[in-house]
Amino acid sequence: MNGFRIWTAADNGTGLHSKGRADRGAKAAPALILGTGLFLLMIGCGKKTPGYAGPPDTVRQIIMKKWEIDPARVEVPEGARVELVVTSIDVEHGIDVPGLGIREPVQPEHPAVIRFLAQTPGVYSMRCSVLCGRGHNRMTGEIVVTPRSTP
Numbered sequence: 117m118n119g120f121r122i123w124t125a126a127d128n129g130t131g132l133h134s135k136g137r138a139d140r141g142a143k144a145a146p147a148l149i150l151g152t153g154l155f156l157l158m159i160g161c162g163k164k165t166p167g168y169a170g171p172p173d174t175v176r177q178i179i180m181k182k183w184e185i186d187p188a189r190v191e192v193p194e195g196a197r198v199e200l201v202v203t204s205i206d207v208e209h210g211i212d213v214p215g216l217g218i219r220e221p222v223q224p225e226h227p228a229v230i231r232f233l234a235q236t237p238g239v240y241s242m243r244c245s246v247l248c249g250r251g252h253n254r255m256t257g258e259i260v261v262t263p264r265s266t267p
């Protein structure tokens with residue numbers, strides 16, 4: 117108690133001043149986080165394929181290995197909120213689906229989790245994006261967004 121009073125008396129001016137500064141800093145931090153968040157959101161919106169909030173409708177496992185993408189064909193229905201879990205079981209690969217705006221490195225032991233909204237029916241070719249050896253060019257496949265059945 118006594119120590120506190122002495123501190124207050126000694127630092128009256130500067131103490132108050134730095135308190136004011138600290139308060140402004142505390143207000144600026146959330147604004148900075150919000151600003152950064154909005155900026156990242158805007159970058160996200162620039163992508164061809166929108167993401168989504170909440171849980172996926174379907175989760176698909178994809179294995180990448182020398183020199184194959186397994187399965188080579190992934191079918192998802194139009195409108196589905198899709199989660200791809202892409203795993204490498206040997207070396208570094210990368211999954212590249214240009215038509216869906218997907219391009220992610222896939223490290224062994226670190227599955228890439230990719231979420232997208234299957235908005236437009238079509239066949240989207242996928243391939244490995246990392247030169248992984250002589251069979252690299254064989255590492256291809258496709259994601260097929262099947263049209264919603266009409267009633």
Ligand SMILES: [Cu+2]
Binds near residue numbers: 209210246248
């Ligand atoms: Cu490759």
